Amino acid sequence: MRREQEQQLIGESPGFLEVLEHVSRVAPLNRPVLVIGERGTGKELIAARIHYLSDRWGNPFVKMNCAALAESLLETELFGHEAGSFTGANKRRLGRFELANQGSLFLDELANTSARVQEKILRVIEYGELERVGGNETITTDVRIIGATHEDLPTLASEGRFRPDLLDRLAFDVITLPALRDRPEDILQLAEHFAVKMSGELGLELFSGFTDRAKKMLREFSWPGNVRELKNVVERAVYSCADPAEGIDHIVFDPFESPWRPGGSAAEEEKPRAHFDQPYEFKNHIRDYEIQLISDALATCKHNQKKTAKFLGMTYHQLRGYLRKYELTEGED
Numbered sequence: 235m236r237r238e239q240e241q242q243l244i245g246e247s248p249g250f251l252e253v254l255e256h257v258s259r260v261a262p263l264n265r266p267v268l269v270i271g272e273r274g275t276g277k278e279l280i281a282a283r284i285h286y287l288s289d290r291w292g293n294p295f296v297k298m299n300c301a302a303l304a305e306s307l308l309e310t311e312l313f314g315h316e317a318g319s320f321t322g323a324n325k326r327r328l329g330r331f332e333l334a335n336q337g338s339l340f341l342d343e344l345a346n347t348s349a350r351v352q353e354k355i356l357r358v359i360e361y362g363e364l365e366r367v368g369g370n371e372t373i374t375t376d377v378r379i380i381g382a383t384h385e386d387l388p389t390l391a392s393e394g395r396f397r398p399d400l401l402d403r404l405a406f407d408v409i410t411l412p413a414l415r416d417r418p419e420d421i422l423q424l425a426e427h428f429a430v431k432m433s434g435e436l437g438l439e440l441f442s443g444f445t446d447r448a449k450k451m452l453r454e455f456s457w458p459g460n461v462r463e464l465k466n467v468v469e470r471a472v473y474s475c476a477d478p479a480e481g482i483d484h485i486v487f488d489p490f491e492s493p494w495r496p497g498g499s500a501a502e503e504e505k506p507r508a509h510f511d512q513p514y515e516f517k518n519h520i521r522d523y524e525i526q527l528i529s530d531a532l533a534t535c536k537h538n539q540k541k542t543a544k545f546l547g548m549t550y551h552q553l554r555g556y557l558r559k560y561e562l563t564e565g566e567d
């Protein structure tokens with residue numbers, strides 16, 4: 235079985251379930267489809283799902299990252315070349331459009347293609363025809379295109395950076411993946427999934443879960459790198475957990491965080507991340523952040539308030555002031 239077929243798609247948030255439903259609807263149609271979403275939201279997994287749910291599932295699922303190559307190389311990769319078409323081309327080579335015949339071609343980072351490549355792609359979509367680089371023979375191929383990008387293609391088209399006619403054809407149906415911060419219900423489920431897998435890889439007997447504090451941190455983080463970032467953070471947390479039987483309590487979001495970091499301290503770099511897509515109260519935000527910092531410092535210093543004050547670079551009296559202000563004195567005599 236192919237790796238992509240085995241890959242489970244985790245998530246039960248309404249936004250994600252809607253995407254899966256959309257995928258099932260569009261998969262059997264023999265039309266191009268676009269998968270749009272921020273980095274790391276799972277576009278490639280969704281593209282694979284579309285292929286394996288389509289009638290083409292038994293035929294090749296070929297991928298091409300269009301951002302990885304310069305224009306002329308991308309052109310030969312996609313459309314192939316004839317022997318002698320350029321220095322070093324001593325054999326005919328089939329391009330991905332031919333290799334994907336009867337199957338699907340995943341064009342990742344589609345926004346990065348040049349006008350020339352876009353024109354050739356349009357021709358394959360319209361007529362199923364192409365010529366290899368350096369060749370005159372017209373080849374026919376039957377390929378379903380699944381394009382992906384994290385960019386806004388209509389904007390690129392209006393700026394003249396993407397062919398509007400190609401966009402029209404590709405955009406037969408558009409699946410837009412929600413960012414992870416917009417489906418917070420999926421965060422812990424994904425985290426558990428990646429943690430269990432990582433524990434298995436490390437040969438640990440079992441995964442004993444996240445502490446409430448760790449869960450809270452995972453839930454409240456804004457995940458600018460989406461599922462990929464979550465996977466990395468969780469795998470690192472499992473790997474660096476001192477006592478796996480105790481459960482994971484420590485989450486490092488930024489592995490570069492260090493007082494010795496060149497070019498500025500981690501504390502300066504790591505500002506609290508806020509979403510500005512919704513109105514929010516500045517004061518509440520600051521309060522939550524202060525509470526978070528103080529609670530974390532207390533936990534790190536095992537609730538020794540003198541140590542905590544020192545750790546936070548404030549006096550004991552200042553710390554006491556904050557504890558009273560935020561009613562964090564619970565449990566004290």
Ligand SMILES: Nc1ncnc2c1ncn2[C@@H]1O[C@H](COP(=O)(O)OP(=O)(O)OP(=O)(O)O)[C@@H](O)[C@H]1O
Pocket residue numbers: 241242243244245271272273274275276277278279280384461462465
């Ligand atoms: N719903 C999900 N369930 C399980 N794993 C997921 C899910 N979504 C994403 N992943 C995992 O997250 C990582 C990133 O996913 P993927 O490569 O599909 O994202 P992408 O949107 O193509 O990112 P990029 O824009 O950077 O190419 C992969 O390791 C993938 O397996």
Ligand SMILES: [Mg+2]
Pocket residue numbers: 277278342
């Ligand atoms: Mg991708």
